[in-house]
Amino acid sequence: MTRKNFWMLIVMLAVGMGIMGYELRQTNLRVLVHSLLHLKLGWLAAAVGCMCLYWLFEALVVRLLLHKRVGHFSFKNALRIPLIEQLFNSITPFSSGGQPAQLVALMKSGVEGGRASSLLLMKFVVFQTAVLVNFIFALLFGFHWLAGKFTYLSWLVIFGFVMHITVISALLMIMYWYRLTKRLVQLLLRPLRLFLAPARVDRWQTQMAEKIDTFYAESLRIKRDRKMLCQAIGLTLVQLFFYYSVPYFVLLALGASANFLQVLVLHIMIVMIISLFPIPGGSGGAELSFKTLFTSFLATNSQLVLALILWRLITYYMGMFIGMFALIVKPDPLETDK
Template sequence: MSRRNIAALVAMLALGIGIFWYELRATNLQQLTHDLTHLNFWWLGVAALCMGLYWLFEAFVVKVLLKKRVEKFSLKNALRIPLVEQLFNSITPFSSGGQPAQLVALMQSGIDGGRASSLLLMKFVVFQAMVLINFILTLVFGFHLVAAKFTYLAWLVVFGFIMHLTVIAGLLMVMYWYNFTKKLVHLCLRPLKLFMKAERVAKIKEQLDHKIDNFYAESLRIKRDTKTIVVASLLTFIQLIFYYSVPYFVLLSLGLNKTNFFEVLVMHIMIVMIISLFPIPGGSGGAELSFKALFATFITSNSKLVLAMILWRVMTYYLGMFIGMFAMVVKPDKVVELKDQT
């Protein structure tokens, strides 16, 4: 990790401690101690297991997407990819550092940079599509749970949905209307000349053209390899369900046994969509606020609500950050042989 990344990591840990302290200052410490000593660590272990399975299934997705390109890509190598991604997603705005970090991790395993980029593009498309499908199902079956009680959060959720839909729409446009999309991007870049030097705009145009060309070339392979995409999509869907289930088991660990699994799932999907709107790494601040606002309907005790928020945040954010640091120092196995792309 560079000094800049280490500084970002320290800053996010400090911010997290500050947020937790702020939430705890108005909490009855005696009641909080009581809730801590009566935690059901078995259910808390299940929550941690869900996060482990979330990363494991992402590793399976990596192996599936590499199956026809690489010989003997080990599970250790595959598992290292989502863990490194988790670390850099956690310390960069809008999780922008995850993709480059995965690219480096794949290249460290001996995979050609072009092939690694293609795999990550495919993986990104599949992941975004499954997030969108999960969210659409949530809107259809559970949006009323949020809209009826928290109008301001409901609008944030809708805005998050529009952002994700725009990303998917842009990817589909590249796949099916390649020439039109390039012309549209060039048109959108023209106003930048009013604020930036022509050389800078030309460089941005060149970079975007390169990314669009790479994605289009990969999209042609995606269309030909339907079986692989279907398998990767199913694995990603299951992966997300494990992640969305984490707060349910956190609530069970606090003795809230009458909690409805589906309602918690809906609430967590909404929170994840809201978090994506915040530019601060990990959505810090917005994540905690959203959790407390939505899960206050399940938890009447303030000490349990704050404790649930802290445990959820540790499981879904800080745990991956620390395991990701360990994954960074693990030496990957070199691939035996790279096959020609099909």
């Protein structure tokens, strides 16, 4: 971890403590302590277990995508990848640090740089596809819950949906209309020459062309191995199911009665809203969305704040600290097939 990332970690922990302190300022501490002492630990353990299964299934996806491309890749090495990704996603804007951190972790595990980049491209396509499937499910079965009570949040959800459709469309264009996509990129960058140095624009164009070439080459492999692609998407859908289930078990731990489908759908929408905030971890937006959407499930504001704190500890801060541990764990040497 670089010094810059270390300080970002400290900043995000301080921001998190500040937000939690702000949320606690108007709570009845007696009610909050009573709720904390009477937590149903079995349900809380289920919430933690769901988060652990989320990382476990992502590790299975990593091993699946590396199958037949490298020697034996240990499960320990595979599990390090999502944990390190979680750490760097949590401390960088728009989760932009996760991809480079995974690349470094794979290369330190013995995976050649080109293959590691191809794996991450493939994993990105699989993850975005699974996210889109879940989001379409949420829109079909639960958007009316959101639109009926929280109009302003529904617009954020729609904007998030448009952004994800744009990303998927761009990926599909590269896969199926490679030359057209490169020409469109050149056309879109051309007006920038009026405002920026031509050398900088040329550099951006070269970098984007290289990324398009790399993704197109990997897409050919994806199309050849559709069985593996379907298996990876299936595992990722299960992975996301566990993640989206966490708030349900947090609510049960606080003694609330909740409809599983409704909580699942609302959490999918919260995650979509969080992805729009440039602040690492969606700090501020995540807390606001959670309190807004789950306020009707709990009897008091103190319980709602406690649910918010538990949810953020499990889905955000727990991964951050486990990721720090995974970062210092030495990977197993890559075994070559005999």
